[in-house]
Amino acid sequence: MSLLSSLKIMLGAAPERPTAYTPEAEAMHEAKRQVKGAERAKEIKAAHAEHRSHKWRNIRWATLIAVNMVFVLSFRFDVQLVEGSLTASRVIGFHMADLNSALQVMLAYKVILINLVIGTGTVLFMWWLFGGRTFCSWTCPYHLLAEIAEKIHLFLAAKRMVVDYPLHRGARSVLYVVFALLAVISGYTVYESISPTGIVSRALIYGPGLAMIWVLGLLAYEVVFIRRMWCRYVCPIGLTYGFVGSVSPVRVKYNLENCLHEGDCRKVCLVPHVLECTKKTYAEDVEVAIGADCTRCGLCIDACPTGSLRYEIKGLNKLL
Ligand code: SF4
Ligand code: SF4
Structure with missing residues (x-):
C-alpha cells in the first residue's frame, strides 16, 4: 500500500480491495480458493485449539x-x-x-x-x-x-x-x-x-x-x-x-501465506481498517506493511493463531 493511501485511510477514507496482485500473491489466493469450506473450518478450529497468547x-x-x-x-x-x-x-x-x-x-x-x-x-x-x-x-x-x-x-x-x-x-x-x-x-x-x-x-x-x-x-x-x-x-x-508513524521504521507486518482469513486480528484491533489486507483476496502482495493508523499494540499478533502478523523493524529484520 502506498504512503498516500495509508494516510487517506487514516483520515477516514474506506480501504479498497486491490485491483492488481503480485504473481506470488495471486498464486496464493488461487490456492486458497481451492480449499473447501469444511476443510477450512477444520483448519481454523485446529489453529484455535492450540493458540492462546497475551504476550505483547x-x-x-x-x-x-x-x-x-x-x-x-x-x-x-x-x-x-x-x-x-x-x-x-x-x-x-x-x-x-x-x-x-x-x-x-x-x-x-x-x-x-x-x-x-x-x-x-x-x-x-x-x-x-x-x-x-x-x-x-x-x-x-x-x-x-x-x-x-x-x-x-x-x-x-x-x-x-x-x-x-x-x-x-x-x-x-x-x-x-x-x-x-x-x-x-x-x-x-x-x-x-x-x-x-x-x-x-x-x-x-x-x-x-x-x-x-x-x-x-x-x-x-x-x-x-x-x-x-x-x-x-x-x-x-x-x-x-x-x-509520525507513517514513515516510522517500527511497524507490524502481515504475511499472506498461512493466514486463515477468519479475522480474529480485526476483532481485537482498535483500528481494524488497517487490517483490511487480512480479508480473503485483499492482500496485494505476500507481505504487507500495516498502515499508519496502527498503534503497534500487538493485540493482533497475540490473537493470530498462525503467526501471520509480527513486528518488524524496517531494514533491520533481515540482519537480526
Ligand atoms: S498492532 Fe494493534 S492497532 Fe496495529 S493492527 Fe495490530 S491490533 Fe491493530
Ligand atoms: S492474520 Fe491471523 S488472525 Fe488475522 S485473519 Fe489471518 S490468520 Fe486470522
Whole structure:
C-alpha cells in the first residue's frame, strides 16, 4: 500500500480491495480458493485449539504502567529525574513536549517558543523511531483505562445489554481541524482542557481533580454506547502520532501465506481498517506493511493463531 493511501485511510477514507496482485500473491489466493469450506473450518478450529497468547499485551501494559510510574515516583520523592507530565516534561534536564500539546500552544499563543521547539523535536524523533502511535498504546494512561472499558463493553455486548453505535472515522479528522481553529480563535489551548491523556496523567502525578469526572463520564459512555469512542473518533493526539508513524521504521507486518482469513486480528484491533489486507483476496502482495493508523499494540499478533502478523523493524529484520 502506498504512503498516500495509508494516510487517506487514516483520515477516514474506506480501504479498497486491490485491483492488481503480485504473481506470488495471486498464486496464493488461487490456492486458497481451492480449499473447501469444511476443510477450512477444520483448519481454523485446529489453529484455535492450540493458540492462546497475551504476550505483547502483558509486555505493553507493564511498559505503560512503568512509564507513568516514573513520572509519579519522580514527583512524589522529588527525584527530579522526570519533571512534569506526559503533556510537557523535563527528562534529566531535557525538555520534552507532546506534539499535539505543543501545536495547540503555538496556535493559541501565536509564538514559537525555543524550549517548545527543542522539546517537540526530541519527542518527534523518539516517536518516529518507536512507531508513532506507539505513544497511544504503550504510554497513554487513558488508553489503558479505555481498554478496560472496552472489555466491559464487549462483555455486556455479548450478553446483549449494550450495542455499539460506530461513527464515521472521518469525524476525527474534522475534529482535528476544529480543535486547531479553536486554539487560534480563542487564544486558549481548548483541547488540552478536555484531553483525557493529560487529565489522567496529571491525576496520577498530582492527585485527581474535578476533571476526572469528565474522564469517568467518557469511559462510561464508551462502555454503554460507542466502543473506544475517544481513541477511534476524537483524539487528535492519535492522528498527530499517526502521521509520525507513517514513515516510522517500527511497524507490524502481515504475511499472506498461512493466514486463515477468519479475522480474529480485526476483532481485537482498535483500528481494524488497517487490517483490511487480512480479508480473503485483499492482500496485494505476500507481505504487507500495516498502515499508519496502527498503534503497534500487538493485540493482533497475540490473537493470530498462525503467526501471520509480527513486528518488524524496517531494514533491520533481515540482519537480526
Ligand atoms: S493492527 Fe495490530 S498492532 Fe496495529 S492497532 Fe491493530 S491490533 Fe494493534
Ligand atoms: S492474520 Fe488475522 S485473519 Fe489471518 S490468520 Fe491471523 S488472525 Fe486470522
